[in-house]
Each structure stands twice: as C-alpha cells, then as structure tokens.
Amino acid sequence: MKGTIPCVNVYLMVILMNRIITIGREFGSGGRELGRRLAEELQIEYWDKEIIEAISEKTSLSQEYVNQVLSGVPHNLYPITIGQSFYPMHSFYYNDQPNRVLEAKNEIIRSLAEKSSCVIVGRCADYILRDIKPYRIFVYADIESKVKRCMDRQGEKENLTPEQMKKKILSVDKKRAAYYKNYTGNKWGDKANYDLCINTTDAVIKDIVPHIAKML
Amino acid sequence: MKGTIPCVNVYLMVILMNRIITIGREFGSGGRELGRRLAEELQIEYWDKEIIEAISEKTSLSQEYVNQVLSGVPHNLYPITIGQSFYPMHSFYYNDQPNRVLEAKNEIIRSLAEKSSCVIVGRCADYILRDIKPYRIFVYADIESKVKRCMDRQGEKENLTPEQMKKKILSVDKKRAAYYKNYTGNKWGDKANYDLCINTTDAVIKDIVPHIAKML
Numbered sequence: 001m002k003g004t005i006p007c008v009n010v011y012l013m014v015i016l017m018n019r020i021i022t023i024g025r026e027f028g029s030g031g032r033e034l035g036r037r038l039a040e041e042l043q044i045e046y047w048d049k050e051i052i053e054a055i056s057e058k059t060s061l062s063q064e065y066v067n068q069v070l071s072g073v074p075h076n077l078y079p080i081t082i083g084q085s086f087y088p089m090h091s092f093y094y095n096d097q098p099n100r101v102l103e104a105k106n107e108i109i110r111s112l113a114e115k116s117s118c119v120i121v122g123r124c125a126d127y128i129l130r131d132i133k134p135y136r137i138f139v140y141a142d143i144e145s146k147v148k149r150c151m152d153r154q155g156e157k158e159n160l161t162p163e164q165m166k167k168k169i170l171s172v173d174k175k176r177a178a179y180y181k182n183y184t185g186n187k188w189g190d191k192a193n194y195d196l197c198i199n200t201t202d203a204v205i206k207d208i209v210p211h212i213a214k215m216l
Numbered sequence: 217m218k219g220t221i222p223c224v225n226v227y228l229m230v231i232l233m234n235r236i237i238t239i240g241r242e243f244g245s246g247g248r249e250l251g252r253r254l255a256e257e258l259q260i261e262y263w264d265k266e267i268i269e270a271i272s273e274k275t276s277l278s279q280e281y282v283n284q285v286l287s288g289v290p291h292n293l294y295p296i297t298i299g300q301s302f303y304p305m306h307s308f309y310y311n312d313q314p315n316r317v318l319e320a321k322n323e324i325i326r327s328l329a330e331k332s333s334c335v336i337v338g339r340c341a342d343y344i345l346r347d348i349k350p351y352r353i354f355v356y357a358d359i360e361s362k363v364k365r366c367m368d369r370q371g372e373k374e375n376l377t378p379e380q381m382k383k384k385i386l387s388v389d390k391k392r393a394a395y396y397k398n399y400t401g402n403k404w405g406d407k408a409n410y411d412l413c414i415n416t417t418d419a420v421i422k423d424i425v426p427h428i429a430k431m432l
Binding site for chain 2: 133138140142189191192194195196197198199201202203208210211212214215
C-alpha cells in the first residue's frame, strides 16, 4: 500500500482537527452576538454575512438575491443578477439560480470548515457539516425579550412599534423554519438536532459566553 | 404602615435569595449524575429520591406507591399504604390518595426551595416553583447513547438485552411526558420551558459540569 494517498481520510482528518461550532438562532434572541463573542473568546474565525458575500461572488448573483434564497422567500420572486436588472423569465438558467446558490453555499461552508476552526451562524451549517460533527448550538428566547432586544437595537431607518416588531420576528422565524425543513428535512429548533440549546431570555450574553466556550 | 408584616413579600424575598436549579431529564441521559455533580460543584443541597421518602413520610403512603403516582402510572392500580396490604376499593379515601401525594409533593418542594439553595431533579419542580424562576435545565441524549449508558450501569438484578433496555427507556420517557403534560399542561422537554437544554450524547458529564455551574 506504500505510496497510495487515502485522499478522503486525509481530508476528513484535516477537517476533524478544526473546532467547528454552528449557531442556529431565533430572530432577536442574540444568537449572532453570542456567536461573535464565542469566536472572539475561542480566538477562531467567525462567519455570518460574509457567507452571503462569498456566494454572491462565486455565482455572480446579487447579495440581495442570495439572501432572499437563503431566507426562505419564494425563489422565483427575485431573479436579480449583479449588473443585470432584467432577466428572461421561465428560462432554464433562471429556474436553476436557487440551486446554484445552494450548491455554492455548500461548497463555501465546507471550505470554511476545512480551512480553520470557526463559528458559523445560520445557513443550515449544522446539517451541511453533519459528517464532521460540529458542535451545534441553538439560541432562543421568549417573544417579549426578543421584541425588547430588537426594539433596543433598531436603527434610525427602521421605526417599528413593538407590535410591528413582534410580527416581523414571527414572520422571519417562520421563514427560517420553512427553509430549514425544506433543506434538511428536520424541524428547525428541535433540540434533538443540537448539542446545546440556550434560552437567552434572562441571560446577559457577554457574561455566559466565556463559560460556554469552556464547555466545548 | 409601621409594624405591619408583609408576609408574602418576605417569603418571596427569602426564597428568591436561594439559588434553585431544577433538572428535567430523559431516562439514561445522565441527568441525575449531572444534577448531583452540579450540586457538589456549587456546594448546595441535592434533592432527588429523598423527595419520595419525604412524601411517603408525610402521607403514610408507601414509597413504592408514591413513586408510581409520580411516574405517571395509572394511580388506582397501586392502592398500597404503609403497613396495610389491603385497602377497601372505591372508597373516597382511596381515590383521594394521588391528590394527597401531589399536594405533599408541592409542599415539600416549596419547603426545600425556601430552606436553602438546591438542585431538584424531576418531579415537575420547574413548574411548581415557576413563580420564583428557578434555573431550569433539561438533559437529553440520542437513544443509542442512552441505551449504552443504561447497559453500562445496570446492576446484577437487571439483566436486559440492549433491545429490551431501549424499550424500557422509551416506556419510562413516555410516562414522564404524559405525567408532565397532565400535571403542567406543557410539553415535557419542550425547550421553551427551560433555560438550558444539554445533549449529553457525546459529552463527558463530569467535564462539563464545572462550566455549567459557572454559567448560572
């Protein structure tokens, strides 16, 4: 057997040596902050919106379109390509765009996990990387605390009432759940699919992150 | 208002000063070990089977009967009292026994939480103490790891095959879910009802407990 290269095993060995943490999160639960702080605490890479940028670059589709596909919005409503405002409807190429986004996402997420230890937020990374067993965290909170967190952080451009914010939160999470179910076949947020589920309702995220880091 | 004693507020203040942690757990997930080690780590009291003993003493009903009532087994199959092997069927007293067990349980659990900081395993303590907001942990694992844990720890008296053990685990958890639903109206193990859900499938419990303790 001397001289043979067991490519697959070497690949898996490399990727298994990295510490990969995936974060699923309800909108407004502070999951993104938790992921970012966790990456800082562990001094590893943090991937969130950068994945959208990378997919956009790889596929030449606009970031907005990529984001819509990955947000569970019906794909064929957003046929937007970079530098191309009009696109012929019903063409083969048009219908294949969502799949191109998903394929690019898979490749990019696997490539990030192969490259170095990292925290990846959302994008079904827990499912995409299931063969290498990432540490899978899900962050959630009760609706009142999610509304409060979103109201506190809403910028000048957004001026929603608490009631409107609540509707937005429920709507975003409904889309995330549908997207996750469609993509993985699993129920989004079902604790069976995660290693740790953290309720941030009464938690101060920056205080709990150092201890979560030590648990991993 | 001088001289008046705001009894309820003083009671709540005393009980709120204690650190109360409740543990819900799937059978075979190591939740009991996690609770015991957590109490040791935090140097606080640990309450598990002692609650059964206390209820038995308070009600003069046998520990076996108390345990059956709290395990979700149909109550009227076990009309056993201490030192009384026969009990007249269909009497008012007989039918009221399960309620006596539940009332005693409530009183004892509230009294334990009032007395000092503690970890309480099972018995719907998360729900009974909901007004004082205990830190609610749920411990779970995949079925294979639960079977393995139970097989490793089964004593000489029990000699089940892995398949028989799996059936036992599923049966116990089914009863726990039914009991919890019946008693609280909530779904047992639903992460919304807990602050932290820990999957022990690939975890070494003694290694993670010190870090969980620091999170609280």
